[in-house]
Amino acid sequence: MGLIKTEKFTDSQNQIALFAKALGHPARVAIIQHLFKINACVCGDLVEEIGLAQPTISQHLKELKNLGLIQGTIEGTSVCYCIHKDNWSAMKDLLNSFFDNDLNSNSCC
């Protein structure tokens, strides 16, 4: 085992989980926060900024990029990363619709 049984769930549930999982590591949270903070492309500062080794950061960036949450464009020898605003928005909407299920507030328990 150790393998998620995605076929038991809806596409929406799997999508929500995929996005949430991507944000489920503090390094990736820190990367996103830094990209928002400088509000521009980042060409390489991330390794110093975060404090993990370069291959580790590269791997986290790849994961965020695969999900479409960030994008990177090659700029000479370095790569400029920034938030993919449209996809970030879509992710936000999906998660918010999940968060805001609480219509009625029946008391229970």
Add this chain to the structure above:
Amino acid sequence: MGLIKTEKFTDSQNQIALFAKALGHPARVAIIQHLFKINACVCGDLVEEIGLAQPTISQHLKELKNLGLIQGTIEGTSVCYCIHKDNWSAMKDLLNSFFDNDLNSNSCC
């Protein structure tokens, strides 16, 4: 390795990641959605509802409970689970403040 270096990150970043990670599995998403849907306590239907084995569901419930997102009260032989509304709200606020970093929209890349 295989161990997250939490000491490299702020408490806030670690908190955000912990919540996101908890929502990073479709079974836990499905559990939460079902709790919202019936908007009341659930006493045991979850195993049939989700379609995973009982120990697996129990484990996912434990994880959500440890983080405070749900609560369970014993009701005879069964246990009634429901969303912990206050903690759910707090989680929502924390994640939304992370999502809504996008003040200025400088073009880049």
Add this chain to the structure above:
DNA sequence: TTTGTATATCGCAATATTACGATTAATATT
């Protein structure tokens, strides 16, 4: 063309997660 700089990939070790059968614990019912 050689050297330097920046990033990605490979390979691996350590740890974590997922899933479930078997069992236990705790309360209800008969």
Add this chain to the structure above:
DNA sequence: AATATTAATCGTAATATTGCGATATACAAA
């Protein structure tokens, strides 16, 4: 008391994640 019901825990196998050293790649500068 004996039995049934419900949920938690234990133990374990399979897979995933995290992190990084070593290396490769790709372009720039000298």
